Amino acid sequence: SDTPCLRRVKKLELDKVILGYGARVDPAKVGLSVVVYASVRLSEHSDDSTALFESTVAQLSAVTECSVVTGSHDYLLKIVAKDLVAYEQFIKKSLGNLKYVSNIETTVVLKQIFSHNVLPVDASPIE
Template identity: 55%
Template sequence: MDKKDLKLLDILQSQGRIPISDLADKLNMSDTPCLRRVKKLEQDKVIKGYCAQLDSQKLGWNVTVYAFIRLTNPTEAASEEFELAIAKFAQVMECSAVTGADDYLLKIVAKDLASYQRFEKSVLGSLPCVANINSTLVLKQHLSRTGLPLSD
């Protein structure tokens, strides 16, 4: 990956719908080689997809919670069971295996505190592989980035 690829990626991270002709202009390239670079980055899975960034609160998802999950038995089978179960719930935005006292960190959105409590008790708490749930409520989000740094 060269400097043009990195600049191309930087532009696409913030302007995913930019026309190829405009992207090529910003890179001082013609359209065809620019499109070829984009296609190559897509084929190599450097670019995994394109999406719209939505405002969760304007859509009624007013609560964000980080939940630390400890499994009853942190085996590969229990981890796989948990990951398959969690993937079914749209309100789970992120699921990361972590080190330390807990096994997973989930980022969960909810309409309100009562709906999160129902989700925690009836969904997360009902999974047989879950031993403990420790939730942290986000009071205010100061920063959220979707783009990756492309240089040190």
């Protein structure tokens, strides 16, 4: 029979509190030595243009995160690449060619100090 702990984990999965499981992989050890954050501004903000942008970006394997942000840009993308030449090609052939993209500003990560994948939540029992 299921233990109380296993039942709790299954409930958290069913309630979509736990969204999935995965391994943390060192990007450099799999040939992805460049991490960049690209701030993207759209030229049009209709429901159709944002939906098209979001669905297209979701299919680009180099894009590991996509967030809607406030300020002078509309989206913040985290992108991994083999090197800066590969990132330049990605911008020219993929991201830069997307309909409604009017501006892309790139911030290259020189060194990542840390990355937490654990949320700061209270570990008390969930009702």
